[in-house]
Amino acid sequence: MVVTTTISDSDEHIRCAFASRYATSSLPRYKFPEGSMPKDVAYQVVKDELLLDGNPRLNLASFVTTWMEEECDKLIMGSINKNYVDMDEYPVTTELQNRCVNMIAHLFNAPVGEHETAVGVGTVGSSEAIMLAGLAFKRKWQAKRKAEGKPCDNPNIVTGANVQVCWEKFARYFEVELKEVKLREGYYVMDPAKAVEMVDENTICVAAILGSTLTGEFEDVKHLNDLLTEKNNETGWDIPIHVDAASGGFIAPFLYPELEWDFRLPLVKSINVSGHKYGLVYAGIGWVVWRSKDDLPGELVFHINYLGSDQPTFTLNFSKGSSQIIAQYYQFIRLGFEGYKNIMQNCMENAKLLKEGLDKTGRFEIISKDVGVPLVTFSLKDSSKFTVFHIAEALRKFGWIVPAYTMPADAEHISVLRVVIREDFTHSLAQRLVSDFEKVINELDELPPRASVKTAHVTVDKEDGSQMKKNIVQTQREICSHWRSIADKKTSSVC
Numbered sequence: 008m009v010v011t012t013t014i015s016d017s018d019e020h021i022r023c024a025f026a027s028r029y030a031t032s033s034l035p036r037y038k039f040p041e042g043s044m045p046k047d048v049a050y051q052v053v054k055d056e057l058l059l060d061g062n063p064r065l066n067l068a069s070f071v072t073t074w075m076e077e078e079c080d081k082l083i084m085g086s087i088n089k090n091y092v093d094m095d096e097y098p099v100t101t102e103l104q105n106r107c108v109n110m111i112a113h114l115f116n117a118p119v120g121e122h123e124t125a126v127g128v129g130t131v132g133s134s135e136a137i138m139l140a141g142l143a144f145k146r147k148w149q150a151k152r153k154a155e156g157k158p159c160d161n162p163n164i165v166t167g168a169n170v171q172v173c174w175e176k177f178a179r180y181f182e183v184e185l186k187e188v189k190l191r192e193g194y195y196v197m198d199p200a201k202a203v204e205m206v207d208e209n210t211i212c213v214a215a216i217l218g219s220t221l222t223g224e225f226e227d228v229k230h231l232n233d234l235l236t237e238k239n240n241e242t243g244w245d246i247p248i249h250v251d252a253a254s255g256g257f258i259a260p261f262l263y264p265e266l267e268w269d270f271r272l273p274l275v276k277s278i279n280v281s282g283h284k285y286g287l288v289y290a291g292i293g294w295v296v297w298r299s300k301d302d303l304p305g306e307l308v309f310h311i312n313y314l315g316s317d318q319p320t321f322t323l324n325f326s327k328g329s330s331q332i333i334a335q336y337y338q339f340i341r342l343g344f345e346g347y348k349n350i351m352q353n354c355m356e357n358a359k360l361l362k363e364g365l366d367k368t369g370r371f372e373i374i375s376k377d378v379g380v381p382l383v384t385f386s387l388k389d390s391s392k393f394t395v396f397h398i399a400e401a402l403r404k405f406g407w408i409v410p411a412y413t414m415p416a417d418a419e420h421i422s423v424l425r426v427v428i429r430e431d432f433t434h435s436l437a438q439r440l441v442s443d444f445e446k447v448i449n450e451l452d453e454l455p456p457r458a459s460v461k462t463a464h465v466t467v468d469k470e471d472g473s474q475m476k477k478n479i480v481q482t483q484r485e486i487c488s489h490w491r492s493i494a495d496k497k498t499s500s501v502c
Contacts, residue, residue: 072288091328115260131327133253137174147211166188206235218256223254228250229268402447
C-alpha cells in the first residue's frame with residue numbers, strides 16, 4: 008500500500024530550503040511580502056542571491072579593508088547592537104573613540120600636549136568627515152566676512168580635478184563653488200602653483216589630497232603651504248588648507264615620516280582619514296581632526312540630554328554602530344606603530360612586484376609613482392586593437408575586479424586600469440594576477456580588428472554616460488562571443 012503524505016504550510020518549517028515551496032517561488036522585489044517564511048529558508052535564499060556578488064578579496068577596485076583577524080571579528084559581532092550615540096549608556100565606547108582621536112591627532116603631529124585631548128570625531132567615512140571639515144571652514148569664513156562687513160554669500164573651495172566625488176557633493180549640498188585645477192597628460196594631481204593662482208577672498212580653503220584615488224600620488228602639501236603663505240601675506244587673506252588623507256593618512260606616517268604634509272605645516276587646519284581603508288577596519292569608519300578648538304566653530308556642536316547626561320555631538324548623522332570604532336581601537340593597540348609600518352611595507356613590496364610583472368609584458372605604461380599609496384595605475388601602450396575596458400571585462404573570467412576608467416579634465420583622453428594593493432593581497436596573488444593579465448592579452452590579441460575598433464575610444468560624460476554604457480555592453484558581447492568560440496575550439500580538439 009502506498010502512503011501519501013501532504014505537508015501543509017504550517018509544517019513546512021521541518022523541510023529543507025530546497026524542498027520547500029520557496030525554492031520555486033519568486034522573491035519579493037517591489038512589494039512587502041504578505042506572509043512569513045522559516046528563518047533557515049530566508050537565510051538560504053538571501054545567501055544564494057549574494058552568490059553572484061564579486062569576491063571582496065579579489066575586488067582590486069576598492070581601497071576598503073576586506074580582511075581582519077578573527078579576534079576583531081568577534082569584537083565587532085559582540086558590539087554590533089550598540090548605538091554609538093548612546094554615550095551615557097556606553098561610556099567605554101565613547102572613551103575608545105576619544106582615544107582613537109587622540110592617537111590620530113598625535114600621529115599627524117597636532118600641536119597638543121602629550122596628555123591633552125585632541126579635537127576630532129569618528130565619522131561613517133571620509134565623506135562625512137569632509138562634509139564636517141568643509142562646514143567648519145565655511146562658517147569661520149562667513150563669520151569673519153560678517154565681522155568685516157563684507158558679503159558672505161559666494162564661498163568657494165580650490166581643489167584639483169582629481170578629487171573624490173565627496174568634494175563635489177559637499178560643494179553642491181552646501182552651496183560652495185568648487186574651483187578645480189585641471190589635470191594634464193603626465194601630471195595627474197593638483198598643481199600647487201595653479202591652485203594658489205585660483206584662490207580669492209571668497210576661498211574658504213584649498214583642499215590637497217594625500218593619496219589620489221586615480222594614481223595614489225601624494226600632492227605636495229608643503230609646497231602648497233609655502234605658496235599660499237606668500238599669497239596670504241601679499242593680500243592680507245587668511246586662506247587655510249585641508250588635507251584629504253583618506254587613503255594616505257595611515258601610510259605616510261609609517262613609510263615617509265620625514266614628509267611634511269600634516270599639522271607641522273601652519274596652514275593645515277584639518278585632516279580627514281579613512282579608518283576603513285589603510286586604517287585596516289571594515290567599512291565604514293572615518294576620522295576628522297582639527298588643529299585646535301579654534302578651528303571648529305562652536306555653533307556646529309550640538310548638545311543633547313534626552314539620552315542621559317549632556318552629550319556634545321558634531322556629526323551629520325545621529326545613530327551609528329559602535330563596532331567599527333571598537334575595531335579601530337583594537338587595530339591601534341594590536342598592531343602599534345611597528346605593525347602598521349610592516350603591513351604598509353608589505354603592501355608596497357607587492358605593488359612593486361605587480362608593477363614589475365606588468366612592465367615585463369611590454370604592453371603597459373606605468374603611470375603611478377613609487378611614493379604614494381600602494382597601488383598600480385597603468386595604461387595600454389597600444390589601444391588600436393583592444394582597450395583597457397576590454398581587459399577589465401575579460402579579467403572577470405578569472406574572478407578579478409579591476410577598474411578601467413578615463414582621467415578627469417583635461418586628461419579625459421587617457422584611459423587606465425588600476426589595482427589597489429591591500430593588506431590581504433599577497434605575493435602569490437600578485438603573481439597570479441600578472442599571469443592572468445598575460446592570458447587575457449594573448450586571448451584579446453586574437454580578436455578581429457573590426458570588433459575592437461568599435462570600442463577603441465570611450466568618452467565619459469558626467470551628465471550623460473549612455474554612450475559609454477553602450478560601448479561597454481558591446482564590449483561585453485564581443486568578449487563573451489570570443490570566449491565561447493575559444494571554448495568550442497578546445498572542445499572540438501579534445502573530441
